[in-house]
Amino acid sequence: MSFTLQFCCRTRIPDTGMFYATSARLLLSAILSLACVATLCSCAALVPSQRPQLSLHEVHDFGARRVAFSPSGDRLATGGHLGDVLVWSVPAGERLSRLSGHDKPISGLLWVGDRHLVSTDRRGVITLWDTTTGNAVTSRQTDAITSLAWWPGLQHLVTGHADGGLRSFSYPGLEPLAETNLASRVMSVAVEPREAWLAVSTADRHVRLLGADLQTLETLESPPGKVFELQFAPDGRQLAGGGWFRIFLWNMATGELLVRNTEHNGAITSLDYSPDGTQMASIGRITDARVRITDTGSGTTDRRLATQPLCGWDVRFSPDGQYVASSSEDGSVFLYNLGIPYRPTLHQGPRGTD
16 A cells, blocks of 8 residues: 655545545545654654754734844745744844735735835735735735745736736736736746846746836746746846755846756745855745755755644745744744854754754
8 A cells, every 4th residue: 555745744535446534534645644744754853954043833813924134134925824923033033023905825925125014915915015004005906826036126016816817006006007817827926136027937937038018038948847936146147946846047148048957856846046146045835844044055954954744835034144934834933043053953842953
């Protein structure tokens, strides 16, 4: 008898042609799930890793989906599965405010300056918050949102949608500016640092470059799998995308695609470049919760960070590169200090193991 891992150690029993009573199948599935969790935890603990400096355990019910550092780096915003948005001090981890207005999972979270925070949810609501007062400045209803990006030079917000739509909005009024449809679910949007174009990945494995009018300028070489998140290198010379087990790297001068293997055992749903572009942080999801810091040039692992208790959601560098924040399915948020010497140790248990 065999089983496969799906959705954070949920199991699927293959059809063997044998008849199982419903109760027996449920019991067997539960046993296999527990065995899977135990195996992942025990095997993961065999790899030395760096513990988080700050562990905010289960601060979002049913999952912490998004993290975002303020430009000054002294605050961290987190968004949850139930639509709650929290703001924390860095590095102390004191909760500064709770922003209430969403009732669906947070799908996008970013700062515009140190005062304003923008959040989006899966129901299609965009909200601009004043973090000094905790009040919503303005809000707009659209279609289900999957991703969010900020275009600083144009002062535009760009949203990707589940129906393949792509929209831009003014800041701070959130007035609609441009719209197009790419005929496939938008997975991620990212603005090139020099602001020449916008990169968009869709569920049909296409990666496109678009202009400010949201019209396609170029279609990049298709990767051998879906791209869950896109990020540009700080100098704009490289575009990175997270896929199943691998990271896709496009040379923006030549368009050449490099497929790089990683230590992840699942979907790399989030990645981020360090501010100086020399390192990349990545986090796994769906049978994986590893957090890795790798060398951008060679792909070698510089640091193995203790994993989240359950499947990872999001990972981000702080603006000064000293910290990395990550979030996970169990609602926890971890903060790792990269400014200390790397002395990995073995950890036992489901919280903060590798």
